[in-house]
Amino acid sequence: MTSNHKHTHAQWGSRLGFILAAVGSAVGLGNIWKFPYMLGKSGGSAFMFTYLACIVLIGLPILSAEWLIGRRGQRNPIDAMKTVAQQEGRSKAWAIIGASGTLGGYLILSFYSVIGGWSMNYIVKAGSGLFSGMTGEQTGAVFTSMLANPTGLLIWHTIFMAVTIFIVAAGVTGGLERGSKIMMPLLAAFLGVLVIYGANTGHFGEALSFLFKPDWGAINADVLLSALGHAFFTLSLGMGIMLAYGSYLGKEVNLLRSAAIVVILDTAIAVLAGLAIFPIVFANGLDTEAGPGLVFVTLPIAFGNMSGGTVLGLIFFLLLSFAALTSSISLLESSVEFLEERTRMNRVGSTLVAGIVVWLLGVASALSFNVWSDVKIMDLNIFDLLDVFTSKFTLPLSGFAIVVFMGWFMKQDSIRDELRLGGAFKIWQFIYRVIAPVGVIIVFVQQLIG
Ligand code: PHE
Numbered sequence: 001m002t003s004n005h006k007h008t009h010a011q012w013g014s015r016l017g018f019i020l021a022a023v024g025s026a027v028g029l030g031n032i033w034k035f036p037y038m039l040g041k042s043g044g045s046a047f048m049f050t051y052l053a054c055i056v057l058i059g060l061p062i063l064s065a066e067w068l069i070g071r072r073g074q075r076n077p078i079d080a081m082k083t084v085a086q087q088e089g090r091s092k093a094w095a096i097i098g099a100s101g102t103l104g105g106y107l108i109l110s111f112y113s114v115i116g117g118w119s120m121n122y123i124v125k126a127g128s129g130l131f132s133g134m135t136g137e138q139t140g141a142v143f144t145s146m147l148a149n150p151t152g153l154l155i156w157h158t159i160f161m162a163v164t165i166f167i168v169a170a171g172v173t174g175g176l177e178r179g180s181k182i183m184m185p186l187l188a189a190f191l192g193v194l195v196i197y198g199a200n201t202g203h204f205g206e207a208l209s210f211l212f213k214p215d216w217g218a219i220n221a222d223v224l225l226s227a228l229g230h231a232f233f234t235l236s237l238g239m240g241i242m243l244a245y246g247s248y249l250g251k252e253v254n255l256l257r258s259a260a261i262v263v264i265l266d267t268a269i270a271v272l273a274g275l276a277i278f279p280i281v282f283a284n285g286l287d288t289e290a291g292p293g294l295v296f297v298t299l300p301i302a303f304g305n306m307s308g309g310t311v312l313g314l315i316f317f318l319l320l321s322f323a324a325l326t327s328s329i330s331l332l333e334s335s336v337e338f339l340e341e342r343t344r345m346n347r348v349g350s351t352l353v354a355g356i357v358v359w360l361l362g363v364a365s366a367l368s369f370n371v372w373s374d375v376k377i378m379d380l381n382i383f384d385l386l387d388v389f390t391s392k393f394t395l396p397l398s399g400f401a402i403v404v405f406m407g408w409f410m411k412q413d414s415i416r417d418e419l420r421l422g423g424a425f426k427i428w429q430f431i432y433r434v435i436a437p438v439g440v441i442i443v444f445v446q447q448l449i450g
Contacts, residue, residue, distance in 0.1 A: 029115050035274060045214055061428075074247050075341065102239075105241065107394070113359070130142065168351045
């Protein structure tokens with residue numbers, strides 16, 4: 001992103017710059033770390049299919065709604081919501097959506113940074129040849145001992161957060177986003193290599209049927225809510241980020257087409273990650289329900305046992321850390337933008353304040369893997385609590401409010417012009433007026449009564 005937000009609210013230099021930033025925010029640990037372990041926990045194909053449905057029927061409409069509102073609001077998320085609500089003759093209270101999004105952003109970044117730290121730590125571990133010849137049991141032990149060491153976790157969390165703060169404070173996020181042009185395709189290529197490795201040496205057939213053989217009976221309320229929450233998480237929705245990106249968007253950009261590009265790329269990377277990981281899981285008799293450690297236990301087995309694996313592993317975790325950084329800067333930036341436009345603090349000051357608050361919260365997450373593992377609220381440790389509260393609660397609720405606002409509280413004529421759909425507008429309108437909001441409600445109610 002370019003220019004000084006305080007005076008003139010700039011626009012993207014090019015459509016490509018905008019897509020790169022949006023993809024950079026969307027593609028990250030959510031695709032490669034979180035998606036596979038959620039697949040594993042929620043019965044594979046049951047999760048896969050509900051997730052795909054959520055992405056298309058709920059994620060895509062909400063992504064375009066956020067851009068549309070942001071483009072009209074031309075400000076940080078909170079003020080954008082307020083401006084657009086006023087333009088439409090509605091209450092300023094709609095700004096609460098922007099505020100809950102910004103809060104969600106702080107909470108997510110705090111634990112995201114801890115996992116980003118794991119990824120950076122694994123650059124060193126993989127590059128040192130540590131994984132050479134290792135079995136699943138051994139890579140599992142490496143992971144467990146990393147978690148057991150609070151100092152190590154805190155150091156890596158601090159490094160990850162420091163790099164994020166530095167990039168945002170220096171205002172060079174655009175440079176990093178442009179780097180995605182090379183890094184994202186490379187990451188996809190690496191995942192492709194891992195899929196081929198899995199197809200040759202792992203239990204590929206078993207993985208395929210785990211991921212794609214329909215098992216409708218396994219879809220329950222919890223799977224639904226997890227899939228819905230993940231659709232929001234992976235597309236960076238419900239947090240004001242996409243609203244903020246929309247505010248830099250020129251009128252000529254086709255919102256739906258751009259949203260489809262982001263959704264397809266994001267989903268493709270996630271599915272590739274699943275295809276890379278599960279053949280290894282089954283070949284090594286690992287537990288599909290291993291949870292957050294799944295990627296960090298499985299992929300090192302592959303790198304430890306393929307030729308050139310030390311270098312490939314090093315590059316892979318570099319790429320993963322890069323993808324995590326392009327997401328974390330988007331998370332931090334949306335909170336910074338608000339502080340910068342609303343307070344006397346400049347960019348560096350705003351970034352430091354927001355960054356330090358997030359870092360402190362992250363310390364609690366890091367410690368919840370070891371010294372504070374017994375600190376539980378509603379049976380969840382701090383890390384799980386933050387994850388569950390944001391993915392299953394704040395994100396879906398803010399997303400819900402955004403589509404309801406667009407569907408029922410904005411003048412539909414101007415939306416029709418902006419979406420440029422011609423005759424297909426009616427179908428699309430039905431999706432964002434009825435399907436997306438009702439989908440979110442059903443999932444919530446199911447969860448309450450289930
Ligand atoms: N979408 C990012 C990912 O999948 C995570 C993220 C969530 C980024 C929320 C920004 C906002 O890794």
